[in-house]
Amino acid sequence: MSSTPSTATSDAVVDSEIAIEQAHVDRVYGELGKAGERAGLVAADGLARGRTDRTGDIRDEEITGLFERDALVFNAARRQAALDTQYEGLVFGRLDIAHPTLGRGAQDGPDWWRGREREVRYIGRLGVRDEDYEPLVIDWRAPAAAAFYRATPVVPHDVIRRRVLRSQGTTVVGIEDDLMVAEAPDDLVIIGDGALMAALTRSRGAQMRDIVATIQQHQDEAIRAPSRGVTEITGGPGTGKTVVALHRAAYLLYSERRRFEGGGILVVGPSTAYTAYIERVLPSLGEESVTLRSVGDLVDAVSATRLDRPEVAAVKGSLRIRNLLGRAASAAVPGGPDSFRAFVGGQAISLGPEVLAGVRGRALRGHARNLAVDAARNLLAEAGWASHRTGQRADFLEAFEQSLAVDEFMAQWWPQLDPREILLWLTDTDLTYRLGRGALTDDECAAVAMSMREALESGEWSVADAALIDELAVRLGPVKDDRDEERGFYEIDELDSLSAGEFRELGNPYAAPAAAGQRAGTPRELLLRGRIGEPGDYAHILIDEAQDLSPMQWRMVGRRGEWASWTVVGDAAQASWDHPAEAARAREAAFGSALRRHFHMATNYRNAREIFDYARDVILPVLPDADIPVAVRETGVSPVEASLDPDPVAAVQAALDALGREVDGSIAVITPIRYADRLAPLRGRLDGRVQVLDPLSVKGLEFDATVVVDPEAIAAESPGGIRVLYVALTRAAHRMTVLRPA
Incomplete structure (x- = not known):
């Protein structure tokens, strides 16, 4: 031997x-x-x-x-x-x-x-x-x-x-x-x-490769950890946290298929770019029965990719906004009737604003708004009887129940409300001031109102709006449809595709015609398309880039995992959410008393040592306790720094040409908002290898090479500041070029 x-x-x-x-x-x-x-x-x-x-x-x-x-x-x-x-x-x-x-x-x-x-x-x-x-x-x-x-x-x-x-x-x-x-x-x-x-050393493609052939021992321990409770996987950039978590999902389905396939596994990522990047990993591991959603896609009928300005996202993500939403969910419908006048059983009934406000308050005690319509009608009838008290009470209440005038009034005063319509009420700055008083500052209320007007102009919700819609959906309850039993099989699909406004118009013969601006195809129609369904309850929830979730987003995710086990992946040094203590409290509320276990990944397999050293020197002066992994691979090539002036497009194109000769795989241009429109035409260059992305959309992604445009502007424009720049600087496996204004 x-x-x-x-x-x-x-x-x-x-x-x-x-x-x-x-x-x-x-x-x-x-x-x-x-x-x-x-x-x-x-x-x-x-x-x-x-x-x-x-x-x-x-x-x-x-x-x-x-x-x-x-x-x-x-x-x-x-x-x-x-x-x-x-x-x-x-x-x-x-x-x-x-x-x-x-x-x-x-x-x-x-x-x-x-x-x-x-x-x-x-x-x-x-x-x-x-x-x-x-x-x-x-x-x-x-x-x-x-x-x-x-x-x-x-x-x-x-x-x-x-x-x-x-x-x-x-x-x-x-x-x-x-x-x-x-x-x-x-x-x-x-x-x-x-x-x-x-x-x-192999090149990256447009989608994430699984690591099933090269899983290391410490990664395998996290993958095969017991399913119960909360399994937290932490580590710095490039440590394989995401792929370990995805392999864990595949392992759980294999080892406890009846539980997890029946209850479902939900994978939540930071963006649609991320979900597109990882979508082939689980099928390649033999699993198709996993729901993959970005944070902006968690609510049915809402698919949000637009990002709010950092100061607006901070307000929408804070738990303080719940006070505004709660008041909005119980407020009178803007433009709705503020008094009730009708002949009922031969009697003239007149109820003023104070009486209606009292009825509304009593009806909402212990009831979601959409489910309280019968209670509201009954209380309105009692108020009508109390205002007159002529004849027999039973006769009056029966006449009230059968009154077409009451039907028409209720349709306008207590309509079935889609939570997205409540948010559109907030386009009115004065109303937002009133609803937000004591919970938000006037400047914050104005910022929320402006953001809702931006949504109405663009026909796109923001990613932060999804959590607000989910919060309101719980407070309102599902839209009640009394006609379900009368609908044919083919009618159901057709009606379910209507907006809430169209539904009410079809279901209420006394409703006024919709305004021209609310017709299908307008931005408003795009915002209200489809139905908001029940959130669903999963057996296991996997959250990647968990450090980015706002407190309101944690509440949204938590509603989908009341009885779930969890896999949570993150790195505090890469957080784009700037209030970690509030987010931590919301996260713990979502987990409840479940058992916790922790796995730490300390080896950077993605970045060449030269690239990671560059990024490390950026983050440590700002965050001295950042989780810094050890890069295990060297290329002998340091990141290149060059000028963005005088023509940013030409500078980026030159950098791409040079990188295209050095690497065979994917290349990303990571740009702040100020250059995004000018650099967008570079997408698809070099035989489709080039992507142009904003700093928040590269979370969880990796490329063979990157061009990082104006790093100081990236830090200034991003909610996480230097932490988001750190993310941008750690996306490249082999080569990186950094372009700065002269």
Whole structure:
């Protein structure tokens, strides 16, 4: 036996090892093809079971046949979809294991593997067995695969060699080995310098790559942590927090599928750019049953990407705004009737503003507004009777209930309200002053009113507005639709697509026609499109960039996880929310008394050391206690600094041309708002490799190279100041250019 591992350098040896692995991979794909054929046969059998020629009444056994058909076809289609998505890199790992034998169980000494029975175990994205039910590939989430991630030379877990296979489609194109022993068997060939560093040098694409083949031991511990309670994953930029969390979601679905697939897993990210970036990771790991939303997309029928100015976002995110929203939810409808006059049962009834205000206050005690309409009508009837007291009370109340005049009044005085309409009331600055008095300053009230006018002009809600809409939805309750029982199947979809204003117009024959500015296609119609549904309750919630959530956003997320377990990912040094203590209180309220566990990631795998040192020198003077990871990779190339003058577009284009020659993958131009419009046409340059993004939209993203435009302006314009600039400076893996005004 040799005293040192044999490291293969000859192309012939490498090709021979690749051929060995290719033979096994070919066998796996052969079995995968057979599995696909079996899934097709199951689907055909399911369709046959449910076939019937009867056109009249269907017997119970035929209903059972239809049910069996649907179940078989559904499961066959699901299995086929799983098989179809696994063709890229299905088999990515191999373990050479030495099993303990009697009297030889300890792993002592450099040759602990001697005398042990050896096994080869392949690891992949999906478990595959042959016709004799022998495993050809073990699912990476299975306990038998854990050693692939946890084995180290110190604690080898019976592993002699760990091999990572790199594939293109069904073809093995490269292998990298990690040796867990000091003295290896002569028949084991060791290829390359280690799988992790090889993976780190590869180019990034437009979407995040999973790290399933290169998960490290400390990451695997977080991925496989118990599901209950709150699992917090912290660490500085580039430490793999996001991909660890996503792999954890896939692991939870595998290990406790009934619980998490039934209850659902919600993944919340900071932006739509982020969700687009990560959307392929979970399917590539064999999981499709996860809901992926940005913070601006959490509320049904609301998809917000617009960002408020920092000072406005600070007001909307603070818990102080709840007082304004609570008052708005119970206020009289602007422009609605302030008195009630009608003939009821032959009697003239007149109720003034004070009486109506009293009725409204009593009706709302313990009731959500949209659900209190019956209580309000009953109290209004009692007030009408108390104002006259002529005749029999029962006769009067019955006449009141049947009165068309009362119907028309109620439709205008107590309409069913969409929470988004309440926010549009706040376009009136004077009303906002009245509702916000004592909770917000006059300047803050004016800023909120102006932001709502901006929404009405643009037809776009802001990301911060989503949490306000959700808060109001709870206070108002769902829009009550008494006509549901009368609607046909096809009418339901059509009516559910209407705005709340259109719904009330159709449902109330006494309502005035909508104003021209409220017709479909106007900004107002865009803001009110669709229906606000129930928030939903998930079994597990995963939040990335959690340090950015405002207190109001924590309340919004918390409503979706009352009984959930949590995975929370963040780094305080990268926060764009500037009031961490208030956010922490809201976060703890969302978690409740659940058990907490914490995992810390301390190694920066993304940034070359030269790039991260540049970013570190920016953040430490401002935040001395920032969580600074250790960068493990060097390129020998320092970030380039250049002038943005005299033509910013030309300067950025020159930087892109230079970077395009140095890297093969993605390049991002990270720009403050002041340059965004001028630099937008650069998007898609270099054969589609270039993106132009604002600093907040790059949260959670990474690129091969970046051009950071006017870093001082980025800090000045961003709610998190230098912390947001720190984010921008840590997005590049290999190259970074920083452009400053002269």
